[in-house]
Amino acid sequence: MGFGQLAFLWTAIIPITVLLYYFFRKKYTEKTISSTMFWETVMKETKVSPYLQYLQRNALFYLQMLALILLVFALLQPYLKSQAIAGEHIIWVVDTSATLLAKENGESVFDTHKKEMMSLSEQLAGKPLTLMTTGEEPTILLRDETNVSIIKSTINKLEVQYEQENMPKMLDFTESLLKGKETAIYLFTDHVERSELPLENDNITWFVKGSPENLKNVSILRFGATSSDKGISALAQLSNDTTTLQKGAFEIRSMVNGDLVVKESIEIPANDTLSLSFKDLPNSSGLVASLTVEDDYEVDNESTILLQQQASQTYVDGNLHQLVTSAFQAMDIPVSSVPTEQLADLSEEAIVVTNQTAQLTASKSPVLLIGRNDEKAKEVTGVITTERDDVFAYADMKDIFVSSLYPPFPTYETIARVGDEPFIQRSDKGDLIILADIQMTDWPLHPSFPLFLWSSREQMSVSSNDLGTFSPNERKALSLVTDETAGEWEVFSTNDEYIRSFENGGQFSAPSRPGLYIIKSGKTEKQFAVALQQQEKKIENGTSFTIGTASQDGVQETVKTSLVPWFLLLIVLLLMIEWEVQRRRGITN
Incomplete structure (x- = not known):
C-alpha cells in the first residue's frame, strides 16, 4: 500500500484538535436529583454493561473521530500496488491448429495454454483484451473486453479446429487492430520463428508461448x-x-x-x-x-x-515424359499411352493427361495439362506455396524445386505458386493445369508426385456416391440437386451424430475433426472425408520468448489501484450513522 499525496498529512491536525478538545472539555455537570427511587436500578445496569454504556454515551464522538481520520487518509490518496500485464492494450492470438493437441505428461499443449490464459486473465487489471483464433479466416472472439467473467467463459469454450494456422495472414490481421497504444500481443502457439514476427512497430511487445521441446511424433x-x-x-x-x-x-x-x-x-x-x-x-x-x-x-x-466407385479410364499423351506414366503405374492406376492425334477421339468419361493446350476447349472429358505447347517458359525462383485445396491433401509441395514456368491462364483459379508466379491452376470445369514440364522440376523424385496425380485423377473421376476429401473447416459451394433430394442437406458423423445443415447450392463448411462423414437429404446419402493437412503432421521444437520494449523490464508492470472511492464511501456511511444517532437522541428535532 502507498500514498499519492503525503503533502496532505498536515490535515491530521484536525482530528488531533478534536481529540484534545474532548479531553479538556467540562466532563461533569452538577444537577439536583429530586428522587433516588431509580438510582439503584440505573447503577446495576451500568455495572453489568459498562463498556456498552460508555459507547452509547460517546457514540457521536467516536463516529466523528473515525470520519475525520478516514477523511485524512482519503486526502493522502492511498492506493494498492498489484502486478498486471504490461501494455495499455492486450491482444491474445490463440493457435487452434491440430499440432496443439500434442501432449506432455498427459496434458495437451492447447490445454496448457488455456490454463495460462486463465491465470493471465486475473492480471488484466481492467485493461481491454482482444482475443482471436487462427485459421484460414482469423476469428475475433472478444474485442476490447474488460469483464473477467466473460473472458474466462470464452477461454473455456475454446476448441482445436485442426486446420493450418496460416500465421502470416494472422499476423497481418493482428497488425490491423493496433491503435497506436502500447500493445502486448500474446501468441499462444507451438512454434514460431523470431524472423516471422513483424518487429517494425516500437509500440508492440510480443510474448510467444510455445509448446515444450522434444515432443515425439x-x-x-x-x-x-x-x-x-x-x-x-x-x-x-x-x-x-x-x-x-x-x-x-x-x-x-x-x-x-x-x-x-x-x-x-x-x-x-x-x-x-x-x-x-x-x-x-x-x-x-x-x-x-x-x-x-x-x-x-x-x-x-x-x-x-x-x-471412387466409378473409375474413369486414364490416357496419357505419348509426347509426355515417361515419368508421368510411371507415376500413375506406381499407384496401380491403369493408364494407356495414345498418340497426340487420337486424343480428340477419346470418350467423354476418359481422363486425358497431355500438354496440348487446345484440349482444354476441344475435349469434353477432364484434362490434366502438364506444361504448354503454345507458350515459352521463363525462369523463376521462390518457394512453393499452396492454397487450401483437397488436391493437396496427401501431397506436400514445400520441398519441390521448379526452375521454369509457362505463362498462366488469366481466368483460371491459381491453387499453387512458385514465389508470386502461378504454378498449378484449375479451370471452371475442373481441369487441372501444371504450368511446367516434368524436365523443369525435380517433383518426380518426391513421393508427393504420384500421390498428386492420384488425387487429381480421383477428383476428376465420375462419382455419384461421395463428395471427395476436404480439409478441416474447408468451405466450398456445393450443388447437389437431384430429383429425389430436397433443398437442405444435413451432415452426420459415422456414429450418426448431427453436425450441421446447409442449403443446396449454398456454402458448405466441412467439419473440423478429421474422419469420415455423411450428408443426407431425404433418402439420398453421400460420403466425404476430412483429411489432416500435411503441414499438421510435423511437430517442431517449441519456442517461448519475448521481444519488444516491455521485454527489457519484464512481462508485468505495477498497477496502482486507488482506495479513495472506498474511503469516501465509508465516510458517507459514517455520516448517515451519526445522523441517525443524533435523531434518536432528539438533537435534530
Missing part, C-alpha cells in the same frame, strides 16, 4: 489407394521425427464394416521414413489406416480415404 505422412479389377492397391509412407528407432503396428481396415484388411509390424529408423505398399486388397468404398506407436501426437496416426 511418428505419423502416417501419406496414405493413398486405388481400385482396379484385381482389387485395391494401397501405398503408405510413415515418418519418424524422433532421434530413436520406433516400433509399432500398422493396420488398414475397411470403412464399410471395419474388417481388418492389413496388419503389419513396423520399425521406422530415427529421423527417417518407411514406405509400405499393398496389392490385391478386398474391394471397399474406403479404407482407414491406423498406426499404433508410442508418441506424443496421436492425431496424425490415422488416415481415411475414399475410393
Whole structure:
C-alpha cells in the first residue's frame, strides 16, 4: 500500500484538535436529583454493561473521530500496488491448429495454454483484451473486453479446429487492430520463428508461448489407394521425427464394416521414413489406416480415404515424359499411352493427361495439362506455396524445386505458386493445369508426385456416391440437386451424430475433426472425408520468448489501484450513522 499525496498529512491536525478538545472539555455537570427511587436500578445496569454504556454515551464522538481520520487518509490518496500485464492494450492470438493437441505428461499443449490464459486473465487489471483464433479466416472472439467473467467463459469454450494456422495472414490481421497504444500481443502457439514476427512497430511487445521441446511424433505422412479389377492397391509412407528407432503396428481396415484388411509390424529408423505398399486388397468404398506407436501426437496416426466407385479410364499423351506414366503405374492406376492425334477421339468419361493446350476447349472429358505447347517458359525462383485445396491433401509441395514456368491462364483459379508466379491452376470445369514440364522440376523424385496425380485423377473421376476429401473447416459451394433430394442437406458423423445443415447450392463448411462423414437429404446419402493437412503432421521444437520494449523490464508492470472511492464511501456511511444517532437522541428535532 502507498500514498499519492503525503503533502496532505498536515490535515491530521484536525482530528488531533478534536481529540484534545474532548479531553479538556467540562466532563461533569452538577444537577439536583429530586428522587433516588431509580438510582439503584440505573447503577446495576451500568455495572453489568459498562463498556456498552460508555459507547452509547460517546457514540457521536467516536463516529466523528473515525470520519475525520478516514477523511485524512482519503486526502493522502492511498492506493494498492498489484502486478498486471504490461501494455495499455492486450491482444491474445490463440493457435487452434491440430499440432496443439500434442501432449506432455498427459496434458495437451492447447490445454496448457488455456490454463495460462486463465491465470493471465486475473492480471488484466481492467485493461481491454482482444482475443482471436487462427485459421484460414482469423476469428475475433472478444474485442476490447474488460469483464473477467466473460473472458474466462470464452477461454473455456475454446476448441482445436485442426486446420493450418496460416500465421502470416494472422499476423497481418493482428497488425490491423493496433491503435497506436502500447500493445502486448500474446501468441499462444507451438512454434514460431523470431524472423516471422513483424518487429517494425516500437509500440508492440510480443510474448510467444510455445509448446515444450522434444515432443515425439511418428505419423502416417501419406496414405493413398486405388481400385482396379484385381482389387485395391494401397501405398503408405510413415515418418519418424524422433532421434530413436520406433516400433509399432500398422493396420488398414475397411470403412464399410471395419474388417481388418492389413496388419503389419513396423520399425521406422530415427529421423527417417518407411514406405509400405499393398496389392490385391478386398474391394471397399474406403479404407482407414491406423498406426499404433508410442508418441506424443496421436492425431496424425490415422488416415481415411475414399475410393471412387466409378473409375474413369486414364490416357496419357505419348509426347509426355515417361515419368508421368510411371507415376500413375506406381499407384496401380491403369493408364494407356495414345498418340497426340487420337486424343480428340477419346470418350467423354476418359481422363486425358497431355500438354496440348487446345484440349482444354476441344475435349469434353477432364484434362490434366502438364506444361504448354503454345507458350515459352521463363525462369523463376521462390518457394512453393499452396492454397487450401483437397488436391493437396496427401501431397506436400514445400520441398519441390521448379526452375521454369509457362505463362498462366488469366481466368483460371491459381491453387499453387512458385514465389508470386502461378504454378498449378484449375479451370471452371475442373481441369487441372501444371504450368511446367516434368524436365523443369525435380517433383518426380518426391513421393508427393504420384500421390498428386492420384488425387487429381480421383477428383476428376465420375462419382455419384461421395463428395471427395476436404480439409478441416474447408468451405466450398456445393450443388447437389437431384430429383429425389430436397433443398437442405444435413451432415452426420459415422456414429450418426448431427453436425450441421446447409442449403443446396449454398456454402458448405466441412467439419473440423478429421474422419469420415455423411450428408443426407431425404433418402439420398453421400460420403466425404476430412483429411489432416500435411503441414499438421510435423511437430517442431517449441519456442517461448519475448521481444519488444516491455521485454527489457519484464512481462508485468505495477498497477496502482486507488482506495479513495472506498474511503469516501465509508465516510458517507459514517455520516448517515451519526445522523441517525443524533435523531434518536432528539438533537435534530
